[in-house]
Amino acid sequence: MLKICRRETFNAAHRLFTPGLSDEENRAIYGPCSNLNYHGHNYVLEVWVGGEVNQETGFVMDLKVLAEIIHEEVKDPFDHRNLNLDCPEFANLNPTAENIILVIWKKIRPRIDAAYSLELRLWETDKNSVYYNGAN
16 A cells, blocks of 8 residues: 655634633633634645555546645635634634644545545644544
8 A cells, every 4th residue: 555645735813712711711721822813823734645556547546636625625615714713614613733633534534535545634833733544
C-alpha cells in the first residue's frame, strides 16, 4: 500500500468557549483562545490517502481530484471565515482543532472510495497539530 498526500491551507478565526461558563471561567480553560473578539490561525491540512497503485493510471488517487474535494469541502466553506459565526458545522460545536479535524473527516470521508484509507493532520500553529485516521 502506498499513501499520497495533498497539503492545503486555510485561514479562519474562532473563539474557544463553553456556553454556560462565565468569561472568566472560559479564560481560565482556554486562555487567550477565548478572546471575546476572536483570533485567527493559518491552518495547514494534510490529507493522506492510501491504497494500491492503479496499474492503468499509475496513481493511488488522482491528486487533482483530491485537491478538488478539499477545496469543495474545506477551503470553500472555511477559508477566511469566522468558524463560530459563519459555519453551521460549529454553531453548537466548540471549534477546537480536535473538533475541526473531526468535522473535516466527516465531510471528506464520503468523497473518498472506501477501498482507500484516509488520514488527516491539521496544523493549527507551527507547534500544535492534531491527527485523525478514523480509528476509534
